[in-house]
Amino acid sequence: MTTTARISQSAFDGSRLRVILLLDLYEGAQQQFLDAYEHMRNQVASVPGHISDQLCQSIENPSQWLITSEWESAPPFLAWVNSEEHVETVRPMHNCVRDTRSMRYSILRETSPVQPLTPGSAKADTQVEARVGDGVARHALTFTVKPGSESKVAEILAGYKSPQAQVDDTTKLRRTSLFMHGNRVVRAVEVEGDLLAALRHVARQPEVRAVEEAINPYLEQDRDLSDPDSARVFFTRAALPAVHHVVSGRPEPAELRRHALYYPAKRGCGMELARLLAHQDEAAADDPNSPVYGSTVFQRDDIVVRLVDLTGELDTDPVASLGLNGPKKAAELERLLDGAAIGVEGSLETERNINRLLSHADMMPITDRSSTDA
Template sequence: MTTLSEPQVHQQLAELDDSRLRVVLMLEIQDGAQQRFLDVYEELRHRVASVPGHVSDQLCQSIDDPRQWLITSEWNDPHSFLEWVDSPAHREMVKPMHGCVSDRFRSLRYNILRETSAKGGATGTRRPEEVVAGSPRAAGAPGGMPQVQPGPDGVIRHALTFTVKPGSEQKVAKILSAYTSPQARVDETTSLRRTSLFMHGNRVVRAVEVVGDLGAALRHVAMQPEIRAVEEAINPYLEEDRELGNPEAARAFFARAALPAVHHTPVVGRVRGDVERQALVYPVRKGNGAAVAKLLAEQDGLAAADPANPVLGSTVFQREDTVVRVVDLQAEAGAQPAAALGVGGEREATVLGSLLDLGPEGDLRTAAGVARFLAECDMRLVTDRSSQDV
């Protein structure tokens, strides 16, 4: 068995590493709230400047439409920004801004590849990364829920994740699985295609597939009395309270719970017999979420093109260091646990193992290690409903 040397592992990790981060926030300020917005920003910018990893920020106003504003900030690395933006301190800090900003905004995050200095010289060349969160919010959609772009098959994929109180898992699973499905057709252009709900310990992941307008589909579902009853029934079991009837509280919940689809490998052509849907949540070492998601997607792309591989397609959802992979496999996939886990060859197993917290005895290069790890990160399927019975 060939083992990668330490320098080789670090080289592989470097290729997946992140660079400096540029965050772009495009806002529409409510009529009459511009001065209040400026006052809030003036206070916030000094507080943000003290956050570790923050480099600079700028506030700009459109010369064509005075309601349109742009905030850009630069960070030493994505890890510093992501750790701050997902913290309770950040949520409390930005609350005063919610009353000034309309529901139409875009949040974009880019790795800095090149820049031109004052003397005109280009500095730095790095591998491009995908936008982590770059889609506009749907008008009228639940606060914080992005209107993401459809995949090559015309399907929009998105997920929500939240945790419930330890000990309540069985009750929550029963509630979430026993509901009356809403009508799949929303309007002439929008319909629900599939809803898959998984649990791992006390973590819940709900993955949805929509054709058309994600916001319209979510509003449609949220208005159904059966769905409202389910959401109210699980509220007492949530680790973090939510008030979906309160616009500000709903915005905060959906922003916390959003788990965007960052990579998708479509199912094409070679389906034989039954197909199983499986979800896995990966224990990512701090700061490695984007690298894990990218590596898994690369392996799934190769697997889906291999007729002998049981992986037919997958969607990788990722936010910061939460990575969930929903994979469609041929029914006999249990005989190939490495493929189900997203592990390719030995080199890929070594790199992925370096990005994950496998424990002191974890090793993805052995069959026993793969089987054990698969059992640990496999999510329980609570319900999976297609367009016929969504």
């Protein structure tokens, strides 16, 4: 099997996607759940990129259910699952489901008894490469605070006590990086092991609960963390999934600096902008002279955030730091970027505007914490 060691995560490999949703129902809620599922599947069937889905019930425990769905690729699924439409579509399920777990897989190989293997199909079967990961899962949350409260929120978020990093024998919170851009907060986490277990572990820690309560009065979107439905909706809307992670194959430099860059996309262009940055960072990973050692691209709707680990100062090579090396790449970004939203309008092929974009996109670091033995 062909492997690629540098790209451990990508929504842009072109493979079909299999989504598996495990559900644990409350006793006596089966009929309510079935009614909610009928509503949901009728909605999902019309979503572009959706191929099929199946509803399964455990033969051992009737309270355990499974919904599997197949999608043409990851981008249309991510566009739907991160939308307000999805939030409203799944809301009827909240009262009948005790717990859920979502897993997403790229389909790399497929065997069908009705399709004999031919040289052509065998060649097509090897087009999607397997990725070799580093055992780390990456995720981010983003939300906005009320204008005028930015400095107070930054003070609260910078001053909290770190929660216990070790979740269990196999899972550990490795790193938390927190940035702000205006009144937007982005919190990126790296987890060794089970991401969901780590997120739930962190949410239960008193240090984290205290800081979450402290920033509640400043949030633009109201939430009540004591209300499971309110908390679920808030964190669903705040999710900023990692859609691509790449790291250079060269030895890790001794001193890397982490930066976050904010790229607000024009309406409907978020996924395309994220794909552009992902491909640019793949090229940078192959360049031994690139200051960018590794990057993670996060995207939701028209919000794109690029987390980069690089050598030297961010402004030493603005073009490389922004991910714009190569012919016509600045023009491509200009076509997708909402320049007015970030305060940089006009051609990005001028040195002045490139420098302005780097200055305006650079997010303010609030805290960057690693576990002691990460």
